[in-house]
Amino acid sequence: AQSVTQLDSHVSVSEGTPVLLRCNYSSSYSPSLFWYVQHPNKGLQLLLKYTSAATLVKGINGFEAEFKKSETSFHLTKPSAHMSDAAEYFCVVSDRPLGTGKLIFGQGTTLQVKP
Amino acid sequence: EAGVTQFPSHSVIEKGQTVTLRCDPISGHDNLYWYRRVMGKEIKFLLHFVKESKQDESGMPNNRFLAERTGGTYSTLKVQPAELEDSGVYFCASSQDRHSGNTIYFGEGSWLTVV
Numbered sequence: 120a121q122s123v124t125q126l127d128s129h130v131s132v133s134e135g136t137p138v139l140l141r142c143n144y145s146s147s148y149s150p151s152l153f154w155y156v157q158h159p160n161k162g163l164q165l166l167l168k169y170t171s172a173a174t175l176v177k178g179i180n181g182f183e184a185e186f187k188k189s190e191t192s193f194h195l196t197k198p199s200a201h202m203s204d205a206a207e208y209f210c211v212v213s214d215r216p217l218g219t220g221k222l223i224f225g226q227g228t229t230l231q232v233k234p
Numbered sequence: 235e236a237g238v239t240q241f242p243s244h245s246v247i248e249k250g251q252t253v254t255l256r257c258d259p260i261s262g263h264d265n266l267y268w269y270r271r272v273m274g275k276e277i278k279f280l281l282h283f284v285k286e287s288k289q290d291e292s293g294m295p296n297n298r299f300l301a302e303r304t305g306g307t308y309s310t311l312k313v314q315p316a317e318l319e320d321s322g323v324y325f326c327a328s329s330q331d332r333h334s335g336n337t338i339y340f341g342e343g344s345w346l347t348v349v
Contacts, residue, residue, distance in 0.1 A: 155340070160342075161342055162237075162325070162340045162341050162342035162343060163277075163327075163340035164340070165337055165338075165339075168337070209277065221267070221279040221282060221290060221293070222267075222269070222279065222338065223279070224269075224276045224277040225276065226276045227276065
């Protein structure tokens with residue numbers, strides 16, 4: 120069965136410093152992985168997705184994630200945090216290849232950005 | 235282009251009452267999904283429609299929940315009778331073509347509080 124584990128429930132960074140949100144996955148086949156973000160009182164927005172192409176995936180707003188099969192990880196990074204990045208982030212795996220199945224969400228990581 | 239829209243955005247009802255949540259997917263999207271997040275838990279899949287047919291309803295918690303998608307356009311999710319543990323946020327999502335792994339777009343959610 121597919122699953123994801125987000126290793127931190129809360130991450131706090133200062134504005135202008137790097138962001139690292141950690142995610143490990145478990146999958147019986149080559150997974151499709153996603154990061155979604157939810158800003159307060161907003162819906163879920165897709166940041167980026169990995170579906171077996173390039174292992175370094177670039178997303179919106181300067182975020183990127185690297186798929187590491189040997190470590191079963193898909194960590195989300197950004198070189199420099201902005202105040203507007205404060206939100207809850209979800210690592211997600213599809214239960215079928217190519218992202219065609221239902222989505223399985225991690226527990227979420229709340230990112231706090233301090234001035 | 236309008237996104238996925240959900241109504242109502244917030245609802246407070248008493249235990250034992252009925253609530254109906256509505257979702258309008260992006261125009262032309264055959265796939266419609268319902269997810270929910272109850273307090274303190276991760277976002278979980280409820281069910282998936284392809285047009286008007288239920289493709290997968292494995293996530294529906296019990297028979298108090300009824301989802302419909304008459305005519306393959308908008309969908310409703312009825313909870314009858316509501317219980318306290320049904321409180322949470324209900325997300326609707328849609329995608330164009332399941333087999334090509336198209337992006338799944340989420341609405342802003344319907345926040346349900348059962349008192």
